[in-house]
Amino acid sequence: MNRIDAVLGRIEPHLAAGAIVTDETERRTYECDGLAVHKTVPALVVRVTSTAEVALTVRACHEFDVPFVARGSGTGLSGGAQPHAEGVLIVMSTMRDILDIDPLAQRAIVQPGVINLNLSNEANPDGYYFAPDPSSQSVCSIGGNVAENSGGAHCLKYGFTTNHVTGLTLVTAQGEIVEIGGDAPEYPGFDLLGVLCGSEGTLGIVTEVTVRLTRLPEAVETLLIGFESTDAAGQAVSDIISAGIMPAAIEMMDALAIEAAEKAVACNYPQGAGAVLVVELDGPAIDVELERETVIARARDHGAGEVRVAVDDAERGLIWKGRKSAFAAVGRISPDYIVQDGVIPRSRLGPVLSSISRIAEECGVRVANVFHAGDGNLHPLVLFDGSKEGQTELAETASGRILDLCLSEGGSITGEHGVGSDKAKFMPRMFTNEDLDTMQILRCAFDPDHLSNPGKIFPTPRLCGEPPRRTSGEHPLQAAGKAELF
Amino acid sequence: MSCECGGAGGCQGGAAPSETTGPTPAEVTMASAGQATMQMAPPAIDHSAFDVFNPPDPSLISDCVHCGFCLPACPTYQLWGREEDSPRGRIYLMQEGLENGPMNAAMVEHFDACLGCMACVTACPSGVQYDKLIEATRGQVERNGKHHRSRAENGLREAIFQLFPYPDRLKALLGPLKLYQRTGLSSLVRKSKILERLSPTLATMEAIAPPVTRNVTIPEVSLPRTAEGQALPVRSRVGMLLGCVQRTFYPQVNAATARVLNMEGCEVVVPKSQGCCGALSVHAGRAEEGEDFARRIVDTFESAEVDYLVVNSAGCGSTMKEYADILANDPLYADRAEVLAGKVRDVTEILVELGPEAPRHPVADAAGTNGDLRVAYHDACHLSHAQGVRNPPRELLGQIPGLEIAPIRDADTCCGSAGIYNLVRPEAARELGDKKATNIAATKADLVVTGNPGCLLQVTDALRRRGEDTLPTAHTIELLDASLTGAGASDLLSR
Amino acid sequence: MTQTLPRLVRPESIGELSELVSQAHADGRTVAVYGGGSALDDHPPGDTPSLLIDMSGLNRVIEHSPGDLIMVAEAGARIADLKDVAETGDQELLSDFPADRVDSGSTLGGAIATRAVGPRRIGRLPLREVVLGITVVLADGTIAKAGGKVVKNVAGYDLSKLMTGSWGTLGIIASAAIRLYPKAQAQGFVEIPGAEAALGVLGSQVAPAAVEIDRSPGAQATTVVMVEGLPESVESRTRQIIEANPGAKSGFEPSWWARRAQAPVTIRASVSPALVPELVAQIARLEDAIGYPIQLRGSAMGVFDLGVGAPDTDPAIATRVVLEHLRTWDRKQLIATVLCAPPAVWDEVDVWGDIPGFGLMRTIKDQFDPDGLLSPGRGTGGL
8 A cells, every 4th residue: 555545544534525635637726836837746635624633634644754735825936835746735725714813912813724814804893903914915824924924015014924923833743733832922932933934834734823913003004106217216215214214015016017017907007107116104193194294205306206195995905906916917918927036135226126127138038026115025027938939948047147136135035935846946045055954953853754845945955863064075865866956 | 490499489589581581501501510519529629628619718728827816706715715616726627628638527526616706807817717718618518528417417407498598488487386485385395494305406496486476567669758757858779688587587677677768768679579698508508508599689689779788687798798709600690799799788887878867766765774775785796797897886876865885795705696506506505695695684784786686586595594584685776766766665675 | 060160262253153162062062152141140040061152252243234224243242332333324223122131231142042122012023023144153063044134034944033032052143133223203101000001002003112011019000101203293192192091191211111120030921911901910919918029010012020029038939939820820821931030049949830832942952952062951941
């Protein structure tokens, strides 16, 4: 009996009918997440509804040495939920209850399949919301947010998911259930929560999350400002930050991205603008008013054209709609695209954008730029036509060069999408072997058998029990033909 | 010319050119081709689950970037949380079907589970035309995948399509149904819940059948006149579709529609011979059948020479606007269908387009707080998602003095009616109906209106199941009629 | 445990530090780190190390970019000095770090390793969120870095967070990148008698920068709210708070602000915000019941220092009683550990109680420091 069948034998008697998917056609629909270029059909799909079911499945996997991958809504952009061909895909989207909302404690307890926006909507009547707001928040799951330490447009002011998690239940890679943290804001000892957030499912599976809810601000104002160029917009951003303002969000889109968004959702952005800024200010009404004046003044200093202040929720929603649908919208102006997620120091925005244009020209592809101007997190969308010969390679080259550019500026290869399977090969460009080995010490602490989402984040797995400093020469795994160094 | 209606359809009206001169050679070929496809297995495409007749278009499929924004909009994903029952998953299955045939049970199950509500089309940022994809795919399932359904289900579908598109057959049911309802047998059956045990489908059918009303005649031609009966100048000459379920079970809705159009200066032409528009068939993938119904409608209304073709049923209007696509491959009808399709309007659309002229009278009789009538408007999927008609009904309701529109939470989510869905997938439909009823009840409205008979049946039943018997439901046009005639809403509210 | 004094060394570069540790590792010597010595009395003392590393030689500012809101500095740099540097850009570094620690010479590495926090928890990202990147020297001398110097980064595991609050037991922090904040133009304080108002202020929309509660032994609690921002805004919001809370009056920064109360034993209690008034009330009752002074001071967000005892008294028994009482609460609602105590008291009380996830922490320690050479016994749970 093969190992998958053995796992099946262990779990089948305890799961509801329909929880296990063996049919190949159906398994195929799970072969990728939001990044469709990385696909692998899982050997088995298990849809869970409780911590006990997750623990049961993981224990069975551990017993028979079968890898497992957890999947939320499948909207990730780094292939983090890409299944393993000989592994089990554990689907958490069916584990989606909001267990408690406690406005007085400013906490909510949710199952990982709960959709981000749904949590905020449920908390709204009590005057609260869940602050991390990735663009995919209408569909992405809290579990996915924890795995990727998702940011979103508002993270400059409010922080990432890790800043909003005070407790969770973890099923370890051995199938044990561990409760970490709780309602209290701080717990003694090593920051396990801090380490698990952003661990991309490689340290076990989170089956319950206690989140911190944030009080809805007294006032929110969204501004849409048109500029002649990204340079001008970038300088305006610098000035705004220098003025001591911490906007709730400050997003930029260039002309090509605007074009796509316009076609997709008819957001009515200023015509002919070289760049737009979407600025959101929130907080006490008086703060918002004072800040708004400063923002507009600084924008005008740099030749801002149209300045639109949303007058109601509907208008605010429309302004954001353009920005939030930008990625999928470029699908209308290009058959294929690669979305990057590089980070650079914000002050280098101007020069970097110029360099990106140059790279695009040299590679013969178009690049649309959408980014979080406040924190330097760029999302260059490399547009190409995969059906034309050589285009895919050119696009990937351009993509890689852009990441190298970010690194040369002292930035990062990923600001919020995660490394997953997509960017593992870039990790050695950002970190030394010692750095990567050190991070993997952590992995050895949680998952020495390399069963929890293997093959993600690190291009070369570390043999556990091995000291971090490697002597020169071939890595043992490489010698054994089991791994390839990028 | 051969046709499938068995004589109960209405083709005595609009005379086909072939009537007087006999079938042309092209028509003979078409006819025999039609016969042939019904009787022989259509030619398949290599390695594909689909045949050559309108397979899902690969270029439309490739528009999907797999972002997943459609998932939260999809009612079946909301119910079950499963990728394979989401638009993204179904598109994936279509792609799978194109690459790796034959059509298998999993594909059929998940395509069939789709409600066809088009909420995903509204939600998709990449503009994927899922409506075209699922329509093509449904046809493929009908031709190449039926054997994966249970015999019972196939039998049920056949029975549905022998009945619902034929107003005369529906009418024949009215007598026994009236008896069933008037003798109290209906309440007995409902209380005993015996049908729910026997068959959820039967239970649904029984539950949603509205109380039989007395017959209402719609004149074949009516001239524009005020509420008081004074003649008005003709602003437009419009045809009106009677519908099948609508004319049988809600004839008063048709009467109200004609009246309102009259009061807004329209000459209304209602060809008696008109049959089914083919919507149920088209939406269920019964392509041939749908095309035949479409041809009959084109014939009927073409000869009526109208400026617009007004429809008061969302499902029908949505299909009729697609007649050009549906009959694109028929050289005899393609152009004519396009012309007619261009004339199709939902009744709310045309009223807004023409502009209000008749005075609106208040409808509230001191009902509700500060004398306002609180009305919840339910968006029928085939009006909002399929036709993009969201504002006109709200605009019209807004013109009625003393009326407050209460928004319904999750307005974009289907009520579960979805054509024949609530008959072939009663449990899922019931869950969706319950959610809709909960959301409607939460509005604390005095009245619920909508623009589709299927929704009306489903929502009324769901509210009744919830114990909200006292929340009356009506067609949007009935409320407008109550305002224009000055009759007030008391009749509607006492339902 | 050896009684001999540790050998003291003072490296002046990360390379030197690495070599020293590497050599100690080869020799099997235990190693501990000395920054400013401002937290020496916090946590049980642990084993006397064989090698004590004075980090004051690694005190350079490596990078300061106000436009990018970051500063990168070596771990031995004093917080007080770094604050001055940040000020040149009109910005603040670690604005919520306790003032008494700054005054007694805390270093950047020490601040991070002990994860001390003061007021200003609200509206600003706390210390753990502003450490953007870190360079550490591991038990065997390997130099490793994690994170980066940009405010947004999810590449790889967040080892910065692992090292934050690790008390030198997983690695020696050599340098770190810290996010800076714009300096507020004005500050306002509102004093409200009692502790009940605190939750209301937290749940209001005035966006306070801090809500602190202070209760001296035998006295009533006081809530002090701080707002900051533009002068107009500060004025308006302090007025709003005063109007909303009977008995409230505007005030100044209290003398105890961002400073720990002086008591023989300090218990750190972290509690769900909803239960803060209940905790304050229970402490008052407990104080009456055992007849022993208990000071309470901390943030209404739910992190408090409880100062047990008075000078010249033996606080061991009282500490035990308080701990036992606090630990009757569900640990998901409240968790209490002993932060500071006289040497004799450490062995007489259950310092740590039941720490969620401790098994995983021990495994992590074993992986990072298999020979147990880094600050043995100094970490949480005695790790």
